[in-house]
Amino acid sequence: MxxxxxxxxxxxxxxxxxxxxxxxxxxxxxxxxxxxxxxxxxxxxxxxxxxxxxxxxxxxxxxxxxxxxxxxxxxxxxxxxxxxxxxxxxVMGGELYDKIVQLGKLSENESRRYFQQLIDAVAHCHKKGVYHRDLKPENLLLDAYGNLKVSDFGLSAFTKQGDDLLHTTCGTPNYVAPEVLSNHGYDGAAADVWSCGVILYVLMAGYLPFEEADLPTLFRRISAAEFVCPFWFSAGAKTLIHKILDPNPKTRVKIEEMRKDLWFRKNYSPVKLREDEQVNLDDVQAVFDDIEGSSAHGQSH
Structure with missing residues (x-):
């Protein structure tokens, strides 16, 4: 058959x-x-x-x-x-995570290229008022040409005004910014930048900057930003990573400053975006009106 x-x-x-x-x-x-x-x-x-x-x-x-x-x-x-x-x-190239596991670590040039693409994507989200909140190599996919694609917006937050603090602790502990752990409300943009810094470190080192068997110790190390760059990191990479993994979100480097950084700028070609396409959310609305409608009558089955 x-x-x-x-x-x-x-x-x-x-x-x-x-x-x-x-x-x-x-x-x-x-x-x-x-x-x-x-x-x-x-x-x-x-x-x-x-x-x-x-x-x-x-x-x-x-x-x-x-x-x-x-x-x-x-x-x-x-x-x-x-x-x-x-x-x-x-996206056919699999997770960036698998590539790190397979190769142990990536070269500085390759790491920088992925990092530049990641920062471009994250900056675009922030411009639209969207904070991802769960950036990690498992949520970064690679296409057939080796370009990075951010996926999994399941934990992302959307704020209409730029000044709203977010209050939900979410994400994967090793990649989470110290202020997210402290439960006092945090700036989604600065928290995403921190996670990008951890990702850059992992790409180039092949292991996490903050890793502890128990969560209290892990959180303490993250809050104090206690980490050491391996000897093979170039001076430029070390400097940038220290600016990103700054436990104080107020003084942590911002994306626009990062884009001026000499190490970051090497071979950097920002993506050309088509002018803002009109986004239509009617289909989303229709699909969900239908569910919400059916749930009102028919919860008995």
């Missing part, structure tokens, strides 16, 4: 390429253009039962707002009676 290919909208759906707690990710191809995509499939009942409607709606809206060549692109959102389908750019 020939296996029947499933179709979702204009996409032929193939193998499962990833599985998480709440979603499956499937590989698919656009029937007309042949473009490869990744489809994140979520059951509506799961989203409702775990009260995740707002979070997922936010994640999808954020991904539509932050269009950038170094951010995984969200093409569209579709829904059937029981499922939601999030159609994403398919």
């Amino acid at each position: 020939k296996k029947v290919r499933r179709k979702i909208g204009k996409y032929d759906v193939g193998r499962t390429i990833g599985e998480g707690t709440f979603a499956k990710v499937k590989f698919a191809k656009h029937t007309e253009t042949g473009e490869s995509v990744a489809i994140k499939v979520m059951a509506k009942t799961t989203i409702l039962n775990h009260r995740m409607v707002e979070q997922i709606k936010r994640e999808i809206s954020i991904m539509k707002i932050v269009r950038h060549p170094n951010i995984v692109r969200l093409h569209e959102v579709l829904a059937s009676q029981s499922k939601i389908y999030i159609i994403l750019e398919f």
Whole structure:
């Protein structure tokens, strides 16, 4: 018997390429253009039962707002009676994390190139009022050309005004800024910059700047920014990393200052962005109105 290919909208759906707690990710191809995509499939009942409607709606809206060549692109959102389908750019090069594990560490030039792309993507998010809050090598993907793509906006926050402090402690402990751990409210931009600094260190060293078996010791070291750069880091890299991993968010280097740094600027070619495309969130609204509508009547099954 020939296996029947499933179709979702204009996409032929193939193998499962990833599985998480709440979603499956499937590989698919656009029937007309042949473009490869990744489809994140979520059951509506799961989203409702775990009260995740707002979070997922936010994640999808954020991904539509932050269009950038170094951010995984969200093409569209579709829904059937029981499922939601999030159609994403398919990034074939795997996680940056796997590359570090495989190679041990990356050269300074390669690390800098990824770091420049990461900073470009993060700066773009901040300009749109979006703070990622969970930047780590597992959430950075590589495309076929070795370009970095930021993914996983599940923990990101969106503030309309630039001066709102964020209050949720989230992220992965080793990558989290000291002020996030202190629970006094923090500036999302400065916290993301800190995580980028930890990522740069990991790329070049092959290990974490802050690593302890128990959390209290880890948090103490992060708060005091107690770390040592390995001997193979160049002077320029060390200087920049120390400016980024400054435990005081007020004096920590900002992205616009970082972009003037000599080490950072080497072979730097910022991405050319197309002028702001109009982002339409109607499809997101439609998909979620439908879920929220169905949840009002029909919680009994």
